[in-house]
Amino acid sequence: MTATGDLSEDLKNVIEGYLAGHRSRSLATLSRASGVSYTTIRRLAQKEGNPTAEPVLKIVDAALTNEEKIAFINRHYPEIASTINKFQRENYSPSSPRQELLKLFYTRDPHNFILNIAQTERGTTEADVRRLSGERGLEALAELVEHEILVRETSENREFFRLVPMLSHDCDMAIAQIKLSADYFDRSLVGTKAARLFHGTASVNRRTLEQIHDIVSAAIRDIVAVKDDPRSAGDIPIFVDMMMNVYDKAPLNRTEEPSR
Secondary structure (H helix, E strand, O other): OOOHHHHHHHHHHHHHHHHHOOOOOOHHHHHHHHOOOHHHHHHHHOOOOOOOHHHHHHHHHHHOOHHHHHHHHHHHOHHHHOOOOHHHHHHOOOOOOOHHHHHHHHOOOOHHHHHHHHOOOOOEOHHHHHHHHHHHHHHHHHHHHHOOOOEEEEEOOEEEEEOOOOOOOOHHHHHHHHHHHHHHOOHHHOOOOOOOOOOOOOOOOHHHHHHHHHHHHHHHHHHHHHHHOHHHOOOOOOOOOOOOOOOOOHHHHOOOOOOO
16 A cells, blocks of 8 residues: 555545536535545545545545546555456446445345346346346336436347446445345355355464455455456356454554564
8 A cells, every 4th residue: 555645645636536527516425425424525635634445445436437446446455456357447337327326226125136136248137037036126127227227238139137337345335235145145055066155253363364365365356357257157147255354453553463
């Protein structure tokens, strides 16, 4: 990561660029679009304090195009940028749907379910939605189309609905996805190649924590590369969720790890 001063200056420029983009924009509209409090955005716009990743990435999500977002993350968050491989750079559209509305639909069900099966080149059909989600699904599908979140396409006499892939590092959206994915998990598939479940805890030293982080990051990069490879395209919609964190972050604030 770059020095905090560089990050603060770049973030100030991002906020100023957003405000200059349209006369109706303000810190209040950026707050609503990003989900970051007005007070926090005002403080960051004035380069006060030490910006942390979560509000920064939310602001970047709301204020920048995907190309600008990638450049910002590459500069300031190389660990996150390492998961944005060439497939993502080629496939993610700079004209993604409105962030605020899309976030709302991602936290609702069955909208979340439909968005996930639609976020592929193959997309999803009305018949698929009816079979998997019933009449509630068809109502949600109509709402997503009405708000132009999903686009209707036709190929080889097949009509389907597709979500233009969106590059986002919004923590709230990712956590909402993971929570709902737990409800989608089909226990009957455990033991087959279609499902895997794991949860592990430990008390580790700083070096091991970083090693686990690197293992998870490498796995994410490999999965993204495989799933986005055109040769992997098929008709089986899947989900993969990965998460790591600490139960107690107080030890992270120590300058040195105590000897054991």
